[in-house]
Structures are given as C-alpha cells and as structure tokens.
Amino acid sequence: MEILTQTAPKTNLLGLSRKAMEAFFVSLGEKPYRAQQVLKWIHFEGVHAIDAMTNLSKALRAKLHEIAEITPPEIAYESTAQDGTHKFLLRLADGNCIETIFIPETERGTLCVSSQVGCTLNCDFCSTGKQGFNRNLSAAEIIGQVWTAARSLSENKTTHDRAVTNVVMMGMGEPLLNFDNVVSAMDIMLDDFAYGLSKRRVTLSTAGVVPAMLKLREVSDVALAVSLHAPNDELRDVLVPLNKKYPLKELMQVCKDYFKDDKRRYVTMEYVMLAGINDTPTHAKQLIRLLEGIPSKVNLIPFNPFPTTIYKRSDRATIDKFREILMAAGINAITRKTRGDDIDAACGQLVGQVKDRTRRSERHLKKFADSQNASNL
Numbered sequence: 048m049e050i051l052t053q054t055a056p057k058t059n060l061l062g063l064s065r066k067a068m069e070a071f072f073v074s075l076g077e078k079p080y081r082a083q084q085v086l087k088w089i090h091f092e093g094v095h096a097i098d099a100m101t102n103l104s105k106a107l108r109a110k111l112h113e114i115a116e117i118t119p120p121e122i123a124y125e126s127t128a129q130d131g132t133h134k135f136l137l138r139l140a141d142g143n144c145i146e147t148i149f150i151p152e153t154e155r156g157t158l159c160v161s162s163q164v165g166c167t168l169n170c171d172f173c174s175t176g177k178q179g180f181n182r183n184l185s186a187a188e189i190i191g192q193v194w195t196a197a198r199s200l201s202e203n204k205t206t207h208d209r210a211v212t213n214v215v216m217m218g219m220g221e222p223l224l225n226f227d228n229v230v231s232a233m234d235i236m237l238d239d240f241a242y243g244l245s246k247r248r249v250t251l252s253t254a255g256v257v258p259a260m261l262k263l264r265e266v267s268d269v270a271l272a273v274s275l276h277a278p279n280d281e282l283r284d285v286l287v288p289l290n291k292k293y294p295l296k297e298l299m300q301v302c303k304d305y306f307k308d309d310k311r312r313y314v315t316m317e318y319v320m321l322a323g324i325n326d327t328p329t330h331a332k333q334l335i336r337l338l339e340g341i342p343s344k345v346n347l348i349p350f351n352p353f354p355t356t357i358y359k360r361s362d363r364a365t366i367d368k369f370r371e372i373l374m375a376a377g378i379n380a381i382t383r384k385t386r387g388d389d390i391d392a393a394c395g396q397l398v399g400q401v402k403d404r405t406r407r408s409e410r411h412l413k414k415f416a417d418s419q420n421a422s423n424l
C-alpha cells in the first residue's frame with residue numbers, strides 16, 4: 048500500500064511583518080530580535096538565500112531550510128514606456144499574473160502595487176474590473192512586488208540604488224477587500240528594518256469600503272486616497288457600483304473624520320475625467336458642495352481608454368475648466384499626468400492574466416460585441 052506523507056507547507060518569510068516574524072521565531076524557541084535581522088536581510092539587503100544570512104547560526108539556518116522559504120513572484124515580462132514608466136508582469140505560483148508599475152520622477156520613484164488578482168468591484172471605466180476576479184493576494188505576494196521591483200531596479204544601472212521612494216496601493220484590486228494581507232504588507236513597507244518608508248509615502252486607494260476604512264484608521268496611518276469619480280449618488284451608482292452599498296453620505300462622513308487628529312493631513316479624492324459623463328461645470332459645482340468641510344485635495348485623472356470601453360477622455364480644455372472652477376472655490380486640485388499609456392501601464396489599464404472565476408470578462412466581451420453589432424446595423 049502506498050503511504051502518503053504530507054509535509055506542511057513552508058512559511059514564506061517574505062510576507063511576515065515584524066510582529067508576525069517575532070511570533071514565528073519565538074515559536075521556534077528563538078529570541079524576538081531575530082525578526083529584525085531577517086527583515087533586514089530580506090527587505091533591506093534584498094537577500095533571498097537563507098544561507099546568506101550570516102548572523103544566524105548554522106543550526107538556525109538548517110531549521111529555516113526545513114520549514115521556511117523566501118519566494119518572490121517571478122518576472123514573466125517587463126517593458127519600459129517612452130516616459131520611463133516601467134511595467135512588471137509578475138507570475139504567481141498558481142500561474143495567475145499581476146501587474147506592478149514603477150513611475151520614475153525627478154524627485155521620487157513611485158511603485159503602483161496590486162492587492163488582488165483581478166477585482167470584484169466592476170467599476171464601469173476600469174479594465175481591471177472587466178477582467179473578473181480570481182483571488183486575494185497573500186501578504187508575501189503584495190510585498191513581493193516591492194521586493195522584486197526594488198531589486199530589479201537597483202540591478203539596472205540606469206537607476207540609483209533606492210529607486211522606490213513611494214508606494215501607492217493603486218494597482219489591480221480593491222485593497223480594503225484584502226484587509227489583513229494589505230495591512231501586513233504596508234507594515235513591512237513602513238518598517239525601519241525593511242523599506243523604512245514614511246507614512247506619507249505609502250498611500251492606500253479605495254473605492255470606498257466604508258467599514259474597512261474605519262478599521263484601517265485604527266491600525267495604520269498611511270495616506271488615504273478615495274476613488275470618488277462622481278459628485279452625486281445617481282452617477283456614482285453607475286460608475287462605481289460599490290456606491291449602492293456605501294453611498295456618498297456615509298463615505299463623505301468617514302473622509303471628514305479620517306484625519307481629524309492631524310489637521311495637516313487630507314484625503315486625496317481621485318476623479319477620472321470622462322467626456323460628457325462627469326466633467327461639466329455643473330458636476331464641478333456639485334463636487335464643491337460635496338467636499339465642503341472635508342480636508343481634501345482633488346486629483347483629476349484623464350481617462351485612459353482600453354479596447355472594450357464606451358467612455359472617452361475629456362479634452363484638455365474641459366479638464367482645465369473643471370479644475371479652475373474647483374480652484375476658484377478654494378479646493379486644491381491637480382491634473383494627474385498620464386504616464387505609461389503607450390505600454391498599457393496607466394491608471395485603469397492593468398489587466399495581468401487573471402484566471403477569471405466570475406465569468407465577468409466573458410459577459411463583458413459579449414456585451415461589447417453585441418453593442419458593436421447593434422451600431423453596425
């Protein structure tokens with residue numbers, strides 16, 4: 048008779064925050080300070096070979112070989128846009144692929160990190176949503192994007208050593224629907240023994256999962272961005288269907304209170320500019336009323352098209368006019384520069400390779416084909 052022996056899966060040390068790493072070493076009968084040493088090796092030194100960790104005893108390294116691993120995602124494909132924006136397509140152990148984008152600027156380098164394989168929210172103007180959903184990323188897969196990008200960029204001699212100075216959780220997925228793993232990964236980004244980024248340089252962006260925003264405020268002090276996109280419920284219900292569950296009144300109340308203990312901080316409101324949909328002076332005036340009393344700044348994002356979308360980007364003059372109306376009312380508004388769109392690396396263009404379990408991508412393509420056929424009649 049065949050005897051099946053089952054070995055416990057190894058712990059991927061890449062995804063352990065300081066707290067989790069300390070608990071891990073204590074469970075092995077080791078001192079908690081081992082956590083700092085190993086965090087530093089992995090994230091500061093970029094090491095993934097246990098044997099390279101020379102301040103651990105040989106016996107401890109042998110033990111780690113048995114029960115632990117440091118497994119980053121694999122780079123399946125990468126490309127650089129004309130403006131220097133760099134796209135990584137990362138393959139995960141189960142074959143799904145996610146996208147991570149590096150956006151270099153003169154004073155900083157921002158990494159746009161994914162939190163899920165696909166997304167469940169299905170915002171009408173976002174190509175990730177149209178890909179459907181497979182699963183949440185583990186903490187190791189989230190921080191693994193930072194690890195892989197930082198290492199790859201520092202190996203690339205055209206960039207300097209610490210290329211990643213900022214992280215935005217604005218890649219594929221809704222980070223607040225993968226709460227624990229996202230918070231663990233952000234803890235590692237902020238940890239002085241790992242990436243040591245300041246709380247103002249790590250931003251979580253949400254479509255407005257109200258209860259999770261309240262919880263986040265209690266456990267993390269990273270910067271917050273909200274994907275607003277519409278100044279009234281009627282329109283937002285269509286563009287961001289999550290609005291039906293958490294309407295603007297509730298969302299705005301959380302935003303109002305979010306940084307009430309620190310008057311210097313504000314919520315970034317993201318507003319995608321869709322021609323003829325949400326970009327008129329009337330919308331701007333509604334937005335002014337909506338943001339009254341809310342410490343906020345508005346980021347206007349020119350819409351980035353993708354093949355099956357019905358939406359169009361507002362023209363420059365319309366965006367400028369919209370911005371001027373906001374500014375005249377004392378609202379700080381900037382227009383986000385479009386980066387990386389020639390390699391489909393811009394906001395809302397990230398698709399990865401999602402083994403869709405929702406069949407939404409299929410339905411979306413059928414709907415699009417039907418609408419094309421109808422307009423050809």
Ligand code: SAH
Pocket residue numbers: 170172173174216217218219220221222252253254272273274317319348349350351352353394395396
């Ligand atoms: N789910 C989170 C994280 C994604 S962030 C959130 O909604 O905030 C990605 C940002 O790009 C969001 O503000 C999103 O609304 C915006 N976006 C999505 N599709 C876009 C598109 N086609 N053009 C421009 N911006 C887009």
